[in-house]
């Protein structure tokens with residue numbers, strides 16, 4: 001009887017404890033992916049994530065085929081489909097790596113119970129985080145609400161477990177005859193956009209899969225980690241790892257990233273990166289775990305304000321302003337550059353994510369959930385925990401959030417973090433020929449120069465928008 005390995009957000013062979021367990025059992029292995037479009041986000045998967053998933057599944061299938069087994073792909077409601085596939089395969093056991101989002105946990109608990117009731121073993125493993133959410137707790141056993149305290153406690157637990165090697169051979173099981181019907185294959189999932197095919201920019205920017213992720217990781221620890229602490233806020237420099245989609249889909253595990261970065265600094269190779277760069281990078285990786293642990297402790301934060309006084313916030317509902325923000329036509333170059341980078345490549349630099357999110361929730365006084373939904377649809381790294389936690393953080397309504405009255409000035413932010421205007425010029429090409437002195441605020445350019453540039457006037461006055469936001473916030477009880 002075979003063992004089924006159910007892949008989800010862990011599309012890799014290395015450091016995959018569920019796969020390693022199955023191989024070690026000595027039984028033939030059936031590798032399964034179930035596309036359950038409603039499941040992953042408890043809502044529909046976004047377009048960019050669907051595009052990445054298509055490539056990620058193809059890469060995983062090829063990688064598995066190389067070591068003996070391929071990937072079987074099915075489509076449907078996992079809660080009913082998985083127990084049926086287990087029964088049809090006559091499996092002795094099903095294994096998977098744990099996920100921590102509310103909808104995923106609920107499904108997995110139900111499946112485990114159903115499968116066990118049918119007399120089949122079911123085991124799950126830790127693979128997607130550095131430390132599982134319930135293991136990092138305050139002295140009284142509660143969940144942390146402050147990142148620095150969480151990080152100190154997580155750090156005190158020592159390095160996460162060393163990653164497992166990829167199995168050299170996965171003994172395949174014959175595909176069960178009854179699996180023919182629901183197992184539709186990757187093509188039939190229809191994850192790629194067809195008409196219009198908007199994914200050209202994504203294809204140019206990314207190659208999904210474990211091999212590409214390992215290359216990105218290696219390139220980063222060799223070439224990017226040195227200087228990370230100082231340069232990570234600069235969107236004009238290639239200073240961060242860009243591993244977020246790989247971590248989102250599990251082409252690489254956070255433990256692999258952790259150990260590879262530690263080795264690069266403390267190992268023999270050296271590479272020039274110092275402890276300061278390493279600690280900063282590890283603590284950014286920690287934010288990902290912290291976001292997971294927040295949602296684990298309070299599943300309602302997916303859509304509810306952590307600070308409930310924000311429930312009374314008089315958010316504006318303005319379709320024109322929203323469209324200008326989404327399309328990168330706000331008249332603020334750094335905001336527009338970020339939103340266009342997002343649209344074209346499915347990714348945006350973290351500093352710019354903060355700037356555009358602040359602009360939406362403060363200068364435009366729009367609900368963070370509207371921005372979160374747009375990011376969910378357009379980011380290749382769209383992840384329920386990180387997306388929600390960061391949006392609530394910027395909007396001032398989240399756990400350990402920046403206070404609402406701290407409103408980013410997009411011009412000053414741009415001058416500080418894109419000092420030569422290279423980032424803005426790259427993503428807003430109509431501004432490419434403006435002098436650096438006014439590229440972040442085109443309305444201050446010499447009228448003769450500005451007149452030659454087709455670029456929108458600002459859709460909101462910075463001072464006026466800020467005053468409107470602060471007045472709305474002051475009106476909240478408890479603010």
Ligand code: FAD
Pocket residue numbers: 232240241242243244245247248284285286287288289291348349350351353354357375379381382383384386387388390391394
């Ligand atoms: P690096 O600087 O190289 O960091 C390494 C890894 O650490 C990242 O790949 C990521 O997994 C993790 N990380 C870094 N910063 C954060 C952070 N603030 N929160 C959580 N994890 C972090 N990240 C997502 O992965 N998915 C999202 O949906 C997402 N939505 C966001 C929404 C907003 C409004 C903001 C402000 C940030 C959001 N982030 C999200 C966090 C962050 O912007 C990205 O993880 C980061 O830009 C990815 O680039 P990188 O891999 O080069 O990061």
